[in-house]
Amino acid sequence: MCGYVKKNQSLVLSMDHNEEVADEFQGAKVWWALEKTIDMHRSAHRERWYYKLTFHRTHRALIVGPYIKHVMKEGNATKMGNRERKLYTNNGARWSHVVFEHPSTFKTLAMDPVKKQEIIDDLMAFSKAEEFYKSTGRAWKRGYLLYGPPGTGKSTMIAAMANLLGYDLYDLELTSVKNNTELRKLLLETSNKSVIVIEDIDCSLDLTGQRSKKKYKVIEDEDTGDGKEKEGEEKEANIPSQVTLSGLLNFIDGLWSACKGERLIVFTTNYVEKLDAALTRKGRLDKHIELSYCTFEAFKVLARNYLKLESHHLFPAICELLGETNVVSADVAEHLMRKTLSRNVDICLQNLIQALEKEKENGKLIAEEEGKDGNNQLKRKCMTSTQDHLIEDKKRAKN
Numbered sequence: 001m002c003g004y005v006k007k008n009q010s011l012v013l014s015m016d017h018n019e020e021v022a023d024e025f026q027g028a029k030v031w032w033a034l035e036k037t038i039d040m041h042r043s044a045h046r047e048r049w050y051y052k053l054t055f056h057r058t059h060r061a062l063i064v065g066p067y068i069k070h071v072m073k074e075g076n077a078t079k080m081g082n083r084e085r086k087l088y089t090n091n092g093a094r095w096s097h098v099v100f101e102h103p104s105t106f107k108t109l110a111m112d113p114v115k116k117q118e119i120i121d122d123l124m125a126f127s128k129a130e131e132f133y134k135s136t137g138r139a140w141k142r143g144y145l146l147y148g149p150p151g152t153g154k155s156t157m158i159a160a161m162a163n164l165l166g167y168d169l170y171d172l173e174l175t176s177v178k179n180n181t182e183l184r185k186l187l188l189e190t191s192n193k194s195v196i197v198i199e200d201i202d203c204s205l206d207l208t209g210q211r212s213k214k215k216y217k218v219i220e221d222e223d224t225g226d227g228k229e230k231e232g233e234e235k236e237a238n239i240p241s242q243v244t245l246s247g248l249l250n251f252i253d254g255l256w257s258a259c260k261g262e263r264l265i266v267f268t269t270n271y272v273e274k275l276d277a278a279l280t281r282k283g284r285l286d287k288h289i290e291l292s293y294c295t296f297e298a299f300k301v302l303a304r305n306y307l308k309l310e311s312h313h314l315f316p317a318i319c320e321l322l323g324e325t326n327v328v329s330a331d332v333a334e335h336l337m338r339k340t341l342s343r344n345v346d347i348c349l350q351n352l353i354q355a356l357e358k359e360k361e362n363g364k365l366i367a368e369e370e371g372k373d374g375n376n377q378l379k380r381k382c383m384t385s386t387q388d389h390l391i392e393d394k395k396r397a398k399n
């Protein structure tokens with residue numbers, strides 16, 4: 001047997017002609033050999049390679065049934081684990097892809113450890129539940145809704161999910177899908193073992209279930225008189241969208257019942273409270289996960305990721321300040337990244353403390369202005385003033 005290392009660094013073993021490899025399954029010994037025959041079909045003499053399996057006749061039922069099934073399953077799992085995974089994005093009704101190499105894992109994801117483990121367990125149980133879905137006649141799919149302010153790690157978690165399961169990622173841009181026919185085509189083209197992501201669902205579908213109308217720049221073609229999407233002298237027109245929320249939900253519920261393989265569908269939003277109840281009701285989306293402001297537990301993960309620190313004398317001060325402010329993990333990570341510039345952990349943590357203190361002061365000021373005491377509700381308002389800008393930017397980019 002010989003082996004070589006593939007591009008993605010996994011070891012690939014192969015057998016030589018007439019070489020024999022032994023295996024054992026539930027006490028039964030088997031021997032695999034790679035053999036060759038000459039195919040004399042028509043006048044062409046073609047070599048055909050095959051595996052010969054030898055075992056004692058008393059084990060026939062065990063080997064032909066459960067053992068072969070086991071080998072196929074393990075083989076497929078290995079193939080899935082070794083292949084290059086892809087990140088797909090759609091432009092209208094067409095998918096294009098790049099190699100998916102996002103480094104995020106659940107280990108590097110900053111969040112409450114208990115909640116994190118619960119999500120990992122849920123994903124692993126789902127990925128192994130083929131028999132359950134088959135026996136209950138349900139489509140092998142699971143829906144997640146991730147919600148929380150910008151920068152709390154929703155996209156990071158999605159990458160960690162795809163990495164944990166070894167699935168491809170499909171980033172579905174709904175605003176570029178014209179109608180339900182295009183949506184159906186896109187969804188049917190997704191591979192099994194995939195995560196389909198629809199980010200910022202509140203920007204893609206409005207609350208009545210109608211997709212938000214996209215503003216196209218329309219100019220009259222001088223020769224043909226056709227209205228075409230062009231740059232130049234322009235007037236804006238609303239092209240009515242035909243992708244509806246009910247269309248989307250029907251696809252999720254119905255379409256994949258007829259499809260082989262497992263699929264995760266993940267929606268994200270910054271405004272869970274604005275979503276249509278039809279989308280959020282149980283059964284449609286199986287798990288609702290809130291990603292919120294950075295806690296001390298989450299900070300410890302970030303400190304491990306960025307500073308390789310398990311503890312530090314400034315941690316207690318940071319712990320206290322995080323309890324009094326609403327700061328997202330993206331902002332904390334941004335401060336910790338600066339260590340690469342200053343090369344000094346103490347300075348980096350001191351800067352973070354200063355930023356948190358400033359945030360706390362802002363919260364107090366707003367509280368005073370509003371004539372209320374500086375409790376959570378007001379601190380929330382302080383944060384939303386900056387985050388509303390981010391959300392508005394996102395909406396503008398989509399429209």
Ligand SMILES: Nc1ncnc2c1ncn2[C@@H]1O[C@H](COP(=O)(O)OP(=O)(O)OP(=O)(O)O)[C@@H](O)[C@H]1O
Pocket residue numbers: 108109110111148149150151152153154155156157269270291298329330331333
């Ligand atoms: N929980 C987290 N764990 C680890 N890193 C995080 C976390 N949250 C944010 N980050 C860091 O901040 C960056 C931005 O986070 P991310 O894009 O995942 O936030 P988001 O919640 O998806 O934001 P948005 O709602 O704007 O899409 C990430 O690239 C990552 O480096």
